[in-house]
Amino acid sequence: MTTSQSPGPQLSPRTDTRPDTRPDTQPGDLAVQATGLVKTFGGHRAVDGVDLEVRRGEVFGVLGPNGAGKTTTLSMLATLLPIDGGEARILGVDVRREPHRVRQLIGLTGQYASVDERLTATENLRLFGRLLGMSRREARSRAVDLLERFGLQEAADRPLSGFSGGMRRRLDLAASLLSRPPLIFLDEPTTGLDPRTRGQMWDTIRELVASGCTVLLTTQYLDEADQLADRIAVIDHGRKVAEGTPEELKAAVGSSTLQVRLTDPARTQEAAGLVAGATGQAPTVTPEAGALNVPLAQADAAADVLIALRAAGVSIASATVAQPTLDEVFLTLTGAPTGAAATDQHENGEVA
Amino acid sequence: MTTLTTPTDTRPAAAGAAVVVDPATLPARPGLRDTLTQTLALAGRSLITMRRNPEQLVDVAIQPLLFTAMFAYLFGGAIAGGVSSYLPTLIPGILGQTALTACMATGISLRDDMDKGVFDRFRSLPIARIAPLAGPAVADLVRYAIAATLTVLTGLAMGYRPGGGLPGVVGGWLVVVAAGWSLSWIFTWLGTVARSAQSVQGISMMVMFPLTFLSNAFVPVDTLPSWLQHFVTWNPVSLVIAAVRDLLNDGQVTWHVGAALLGCLVVVAIFAPLSVRSYARKV
Numbered sequence: 211m212t213t214s215q216s217p218g219p220q221l222s223p224r225t226d227t228r229p230d231t232r233p234d235t236q237p238g239d240l241a242v243q244a245t246g247l248v249k250t251f252g253g254h255r256a257v258d259g260v261d262l263e264v265r266r267g268e269v270f271g272v273l274g275p276n277g278a279g280k281t282t283t284l285s286m287l288a289t290l291l292p293i294d295g296g297e298a299r300i301l302g303v304d305v306r307r308e309p310h311r312v313r314q315l316i317g318l319t320g321q322y323a324s325v326d327e328r329l330t331a332t333e334n335l336r337l338f339g340r341l342l343g344m345s346r347r348e349a350r351s352r353a354v355d356l357l358e359r360f361g362l363q364e365a366a367d368r369p370l371s372g373f374s375g376g377m378r379r380r381l382d383l384a385a386s387l388l389s390r391p392p393l394i395f396l397d398e399p400t401t402g403l404d405p406r407t408r409g410q411m412w413d414t415i416r417e418l419v420a421s422g423c424t425v426l427l428t429t430q431y432l433d434e435a436d437q438l439a440d441r442i443a444v445i446d447h448g449r450k451v452a453e454g455t456p457e458e459l460k461a462a463v464g465s466s467t468l469q470v471r472l473t474d475p476a477r478t479q480e481a482a483g484l485v486a487g488a489t490g491q492a493p494t495v496t497p498e499a500g501a502l503n504v505p506l507a508q509a510d511a512a513a514d515v516l517i518a519l520r521a522a523g524v525s526i527a528s529a530t531v532a533q534p535t536l537d538e539v540f541l542t543l544t545g546a547p548t549g550a551a552a553t554d555q556h557e558n559g560e561v562a
Numbered sequence: 563m564t565t566l567t568t569p570t571d572t573r574p575a576a577a578g579a580a581v582v583v584d585p586a587t588l589p590a591r592p593g594l595r596d597t598l599t600q601t602l603a604l605a606g607r608s609l610i611t612m613r614r615n616p617e618q619l620v621d622v623a624i625q626p627l628l629f630t631a632m633f634a635y636l637f638g639g640a641i642a643g644g645v646s647s648y649l650p651t652l653i654p655g656i657l658g659q660t661a662l663t664a665c666m667a668t669g670i671s672l673r674d675d676m677d678k679g680v681f682d683r684f685r686s687l688p689i690a691r692i693a694p695l696a697g698p699a700v701a702d703l704v705r706y707a708i709a710a711t712l713t714v715l716t717g718l719a720m721g722y723r724p725g726g727g728l729p730g731v732v733g734g735w736l737v738v739v740a741a742g743w744s745l746s747w748i749f750t751w752l753g754t755v756a757r758s759a760q761s762v763q764g765i766s767m768m769v770m771f772p773l774t775f776l777s778n779a780f781v782p783v784d785t786l787p788s789w790l791q792h793f794v795t796w797n798p799v800s801l802v803i804a805a806v807r808d809l810l811n812d813g814q815v816t817w818h819v820g821a822a823l824l825g826c827l828v829v830v831a832i833f834a835p836l837s838v839r840s841y842a843r844k845v
Contacts, residue, residue: 313688
């Protein structure tokens with residue numbers, strides 16, 4: 211009875227012939243299912259038709275420069291902002307129609323610490339525990355637990371004003387985990403943290419996933435997405451420009467590169483000739499440093515190059531096969547390197 | 563809550579161990595009891611803050627002393643022929659005025675609070691939308707209690723002898739505290755619609771001055787032009803003050819008391835839903 215499933219009686223036969231994809235995935239199998247999300251501020255479409263599908267148990271990264279619409283997308287999924295267009299479901303629950311149910315399924319850790327500055331760490335967790343329906347005793351023991359797990363027990367009764375950025379972020383994450391939500395939103399979880407604290411945060415996130423949580427995180431750090439995410443959506447100007455595993459995205463950009471440094475820079479030209487003979491492609495050279503960058507169709511071809519150099523008696527100081535970085539992926543996908551990403555990073559004083 | 567892991571669990575991972583739930587079994591909206599617990603939890607938060615920043619209470623501590631003494635000596639002779647004969651009119655008037663000014667601060671501090679990150683978390687939590695607004699309002703009962711108590715004590719020190727005795731004073735005190743809480747919803751609403759704490763302050767002043775001075779707080783209503791008498795009589799602040807006068811001076815529960823409480827109820831019935839609506843929409 212396929213006709214009974216048609217939304218209207220006036221559909222032409224042609225529209226009926228398109229394949230029905232629904233049986234493949236039930237709505238509840240996806241942690242997040244968003245189609246055509248739109249958010250408009252004034253006349254500006256901050257999010258302009260974004261589709262997202264996050265499977266249960268994976269870490270999904272939303273990668274993009276400042277102002278790309280990452281936080282806005284997350285805010286709509288977390289019921290903080292009304293959805294202007296499109297649809298979103300969290301574990302099968304419609305975000306627009308049943309926000310209260312959605313809020314029971316998610317934990318949110320924002321870009322800016324969303325804890326009360328005027329309370330102590332313990333008081334914060336106890337408050338949130340009470341709000342989540344725990345008894346006083348349960349809230350207290352849960353607070354003690356989480357503070358210990360996040361290494362905050364010594365600062366438990368100190369006012370938050372004395373907390374470092376990393377401590378606040380950990381407390382924030384602890385607060386998001388109070389209810390043991392199956393889905394956790396992390397909005398730029400490591401922005402502004404020093405490298406060591408950032409590494410700790412990454413470990414914490416990995417542990418979360420190991421315990422069965424689904425994580426949707428936004429980041430403007432390419433290495434962070436590469437490190438943590440199973441799949442990545444790249445967002446720019448409110449639109450999704452690419453999606454895939456980190457490896458797929460890198461492969462989409464191109465082959466790997468062999469970087470060779472010679473012991474004797476004077477032999478650079480000679481080596482370049484040998485390399486061209488072995489791969490059929492001229493390498494880019496930096497004669498002063500005795501460095502050659504050899505584009506490879508396959509990483510295996512690196513061996514041919516090294517053998518050719520060895521046979522000619524050209525001694526090498528180092529050799530590295532590098533996959534393209536996500537930086538390169540990103541620049542390729544979002545346009546010219548002079549685009550928003552490059553400018554933003556420059557303004558933030560960061561080295562890309 | 564049967565799915566909680568044991569508290570002896572020490573692995574960090576267990577902190578986030580996802581609870582397997584069927585979303586369809588979750589409540590679609592918060593229940594009344596939950597709403598009450600959440601409101602009280604958030605009131606507790608405000609009380610902790612109040613305790614740590616006692617300077618927030620300066621206005622309710624100083625104002626009753628200042629205004630009672632000032633108005634008694636300033637207007638006493640002109641209006642009632644002497645300070646002591648003016649006190650029975652003035653003390654309930656000051657009580658009404660203090661309730662209103664004390665609850666003005668509710669809107670300002672709420673606006674201030676809403677700009678902080680913690681309100682983002684309140685929005686993302688499965689709690690009643692009214693709880694983050696009602697919590698601070700409940701905690702502010704402490705402010706109205708302090709203000710009302712100090713005003714009565716100042717009056718007593720200046721020679722005021724309420725005719726209603728202790729029951730009358732307690733009754734009047736309760737009406738003032740209830741009125742403060744009810745009227746605070748006007749300012750809570752202003753707090754949710756205004757763009758900044760400063761603008762809440764500005765608008766609140768414009769609301770507060772007509773409501774206090776165009777009332778029966780300081781002068782007999784029959785001295786006013788007749789068109790103004792209509793407004794003054796039905797001003798909720800006037801209703802409260804009339805009720806407090808009847809209780810304090812005569813110890814009687816008159817129709818004024820009923821009207822005052824009804825007026826307060828009407829204010830809450832209008833401004834509480836408006837506040838929740840505008841809070842839920844706020845970005």
